[in-house]
Each structure stands twice: as structure tokens, then as C-alpha cells.
Amino acid sequence: MxxxxxxxxxxxxxxxxxxxxxxxxxxxxxxxxxxxxxxxxxxxxxxxxxxxxxxxxxxxxxxxxxxxxPVPIDEISRRWIRKYEQHRLDAIHELRRKLEDEPGS
Incomplete structure (x- = not known):
């Protein structure tokens, strides 16, 4: 790599x-x-x-x-980008869920 x-x-x-x-x-x-x-x-x-x-x-x-x-670039994406991206996506999903669950929304 x-x-x-x-x-x-x-x-x-x-x-x-x-x-x-x-x-x-x-x-x-x-x-x-x-x-x-x-x-x-x-x-x-x-x-x-x-x-x-x-x-x-x-x-x-x-x-x-x-x-x-494109395979080596995809391997970099899988190894170095996607794993960090998943955490942010989970945080956005959790924020959306909390906002939708708030009373008066």
C-alpha cells in the first residue's frame, strides 16, 4: 500500500x-x-x-x-476512508432519530 x-x-x-x-x-x-x-x-x-x-x-x-x-484505490477507500466515515454516518443517524423523537417536532 x-x-x-x-x-x-x-x-x-x-x-x-x-x-x-x-x-x-x-x-x-x-x-x-x-x-x-x-x-x-x-x-x-x-x-x-x-x-x-x-x-x-x-x-x-x-x-x-x-x-x-481501480482496485488499489478501492482498497485504500475500504481501509482508510470508509471505516472513519461509518462513525460520522452513525452520528448523523442518531441525531436525526433524536430530533424526530423530540416533542413538538
């Missing part, structure tokens, strides 16, 4: 993931068209995203296609 957090910490890598979310299965050239950085820099960022399993690749002939893998 550390690799995922490291990969997500960089703005350029998040932009790459956003581009893949908009249109999955892009080539390096397509992804470079959305960013103002060198091809080598995009390649380096994609490698980090692949190592974190946030991007998976597939070859179509000589073209390397990049696909977003």
Missing part, C-alpha cells in the same frame, strides 16, 4: 490516472498529449503507477496500451 500512496502523492501521476479514467486504454503518445512534460517524464511516472498496480498494460500489436486499475 505504500507504493500506492507514493504514486498518488504526485500531481502529474494523478493527472495521468484522471486521463485514464476519462478514456481507458491510451498509448504513451495519447497520454503525453494531455500533459506539458517530456515523453521520458511521462514514461517514468507510468512506471511508478505500474509498480503500484494502479496502471496495467496490454499490448495491441506494437502499441502499449495503459489501463487504470
Amino acid at each position: 505504500d507504493n500506492v500512496f507514493k504514486a498518488l502523492a504526485d500531481t502529474s501521476r494523478r493527472l495521468l490516472l484522471d486521463q485514464l479514467h476519462l478514456k481507458n486504454g491510451q498509448t504513451l503518445n495519447e497520454l503525453c498529449g494531455h500533459l506539458s512534460m517530456s515523453r521520458q517524464a511521462v514514461t517514468k511516472h507510468l512506471t511508478i503507477l505500474e509498480e503500484a498496480d494502479l496502471v496495467v498494460v496490454s499490448w495491441r500489436g506494437r502499441e502499449k496500451l495503459h489501463y487504470l486499475n
Whole structure:
């Protein structure tokens, strides 16, 4: 999970993931068209995203296609967000119940 957090910490890598979310299965050239950085820099960022399993690749002939893998992000959501969110939802539900039970409501 550390690799995922490291990969997500960089703005350029998040932009790459956003581009893949908009249109999955892009080539390096397509992804470079959305960013103002060198091809080598995009390649380096994609490698980090692949190592974190946030991007998976597939070859179509000589073209390397990049696909977003949402599973690691979902694991972060389950591990770090949802468990904290549940407590707040329970508190809101309890507040609503108390307000609805008050006399004169």
C-alpha cells in the first residue's frame, strides 16, 4: 500500500490516472498529449503507477496500451476512508432519530 500512496502523492501521476479514467486504454503518445512534460517524464511516472498496480498494460500489436486499475484505490477507500466515515454516518443517524423523537417536532 505504500507504493500506492507514493504514486498518488504526485500531481502529474494523478493527472495521468484522471486521463485514464476519462478514456481507458491510451498509448504513451495519447497520454503525453494531455500533459506539458517530456515523453521520458511521462514514461517514468507510468512506471511508478505500474509498480503500484494502479496502471496495467496490454499490448495491441506494437502499441502499449495503459489501463487504470481501480482496485488499489478501492482498497485504500475500504481501509482508510470508509471505516472513519461509518462513525460520522452513525452520528448523523442518531441525531436525526433524536430530533424526530423530540416533542413538538
